[in-house]
Amino acid sequence: MNAKIAVLAGDGVGREIVPEAVKVLKVVAERHGHTFEFIPGNVGGHAIDKVGVPLPAETLAIAKHSDAVLLGAVGGPKWEGLEYSLRPERALLGLREQLGLYANLRPAKLYPMLADASTLRRDVIEGIDMLVIRELTGGIYFGKPKGIEPLPGGGERGFNTEVYTTEEIRRIAVVAFDAARKRRKKVTSVDKANVLESSELWRRVVTDVHRGYPDVALSHIYVDNCAMQLVRNPRQFDVLLCNNIFGDILSDEAAMLTGSIGMLPSASVGAKVGLFEPIHGSAPDIAGKNIANPIATIASAAMMLSYAFQLDKEAAAIEQAIVKTLELGFRTKDIHAEGMQLVGTVEMGDAIVRNL
Numbered sequence: 085m086n087a088k089i090a091v092l093a094g095d096g097v098g099r100e101i102v103p104e105a106v107k108v109l110k111v112v113a114e115r116h117g118h119t120f121e122f123i124p125g126n127v128g129g130h131a132i133d134k135v136g137v138p139l140p141a142e143t144l145a146i147a148k149h150s151d152a153v154l155l156g157a158v159g160g161p162k163w164e165g166l167e168y169s170l171r172p173e174r175a176l177l178g179l180r181e182q183l184g185l186y187a188n189l190r191p192a193k194l195y196p197m198l199a200d201a202s203t204l205r206r207d208v209i210e211g212i213d214m215l216v217i218r219e220l221t222g223g224i225y226f227g228k229p230k231g232i233e234p235l236p237g238g239g240e241r242g243f244n245t246e247v248y249t250t251e252e253i254r255r256i257a258v259v260a261f262d263a264a265r266k267r268r269k270k271v272t273s274v275d276k277a278n279v280l281e282s283s284e285l286w287r288r289v290v291t292d293v294h295r296g297y298p299d300v301a302l303s304h305i306y307v308d309n310c311a312m313q314l315v316r317n318p319r320q321f322d323v324l325l326c327n328n329i330f331g332d333i334l335s336d337e338a339a340m341l342t343g344s345i346g347m348l349p350s351a352s353v354g355a356k357v358g359l360f361e362p363i364h365g366s367a368p369d370i371a372g373k374n375i376a377n378p379i380a381t382i383a384s385a386a387m388m389l390s391y392a393f394q395l396d397k398e399a400a401a402i403e404q405a406i407v408k409t410l411e412l413g414f415r416t417k418d419i420h421a422e423g424m425q426l427v428g429t430v431e432m433g434d435a436i437v438r439n440l
């Protein structure tokens with residue numbers, strides 16, 4: 085296939101890890117007879133330095149006219165004092181909004197050979213392999229009315245509203261059931277239907293959408309129980325379907341169970357162009373030293389192949405190359421343990437390419 089990929093490296097370690105992912109994609113394209121065109125764009129603090137804004141119109145146009153966006157990270161101490169609309173992080177919100185991305189996908193998988201490096205109980209974390217799906221554009225983050233207002237008797241009142249429409253729930257449920265079909269075919273929908281009306285509707289619509297997916301198993305769980313089950317027996321979960329706020333919290337909880345932040349990819353999808361990026365930030369403390377772990381970004385490129393281009397075989401090849409490289413003992417500093425071979429960012433990328 086032919087595909088145009090917008091490459092937005094951004095700031096900090098983004099500038100080091102994104103080229104490693106591009107390197108891997110180029111080899112995959114060559115081996116499997118695809119043509120990927122890579123179009124670079126400025127984003128975040130880097131764009132502020134060059135043209136004065138975190139998300140230049142040119143970058144947005146590049147993203148919109150691509151088939152997918154590969155993003156590194158944005159932000160850093162250099163741009164911290166700027167006013168809200170000029171912050172590098174605004175670029176991410178702008179991209180999500182402008183591309184119409186309403187589903188955030190965050191796989192949390194424990195690579196077995198890294199289990200020993202974890203400080204968590206091995207019998208609990210072993211076998212973790214789940215996908216947290218978070219609704220991104222609705223719920224209490226955007227519901228109206230909201231605000232802070234003075235109370236007549238003194239003091240103030242702060243309030244937000246949790247709102248979901250049938251259509252908003254339907255489309256995120258479809259993403260979850262479709263994703264489950266690529267995996268172990270099990271969806272667990274998270275809500276608080278014993279207390280919240282928005283959750284009552286959520287449960288009803290998800291159950292309704294499920295009728296179109298008789299091959300996928302659906303269960304419902306209250307969010308409080310889910311938080312508990314995640315630390316008690318996380319391997320029971322395959323796809324976790326969450327609203328905006330529950331997904332925000334549970335995706336971080338799930339990520340921490342698996343250890344290094346440098347290993348975990350993410351995808352934001354829903355519209356024509358999906359956005360693929362590591363879950364970690366620009367890591368200014370280690371930027372420019374060739375020590376950042378590129379695996380989260382390389383795994384994000386694999387998600388791009390699977391979710392944006394339906395190239396599941398090619399995505400699996402990248403996954404397997406990552407596993408093989410880890411099995412051979414290659415480790416960046418963040419996941420290093422005794423007896424393993426310490427390598428830099430570029431060397432880790434090279435090793436993964438060799439093991440493709």
Ligand code: ATP
Nearest residue numbers: 159345346364365366367368369370376377378418
């Ligand atoms: P943001 O606000 O952009 O999410 P943050 O301050 O929350 O940023 P990160 O930039 O993700 O956090 O960094 C958190 C910690 O994890 C830092 O100590 C950083 O060095 C480390 N870290 C992040 N990404 C990587 C990576 N790819 N490889 C190794 N260490 C990483």
Ligand code: MG
Nearest residue numbers: 363364365366
């Ligand atoms: Mg952060």
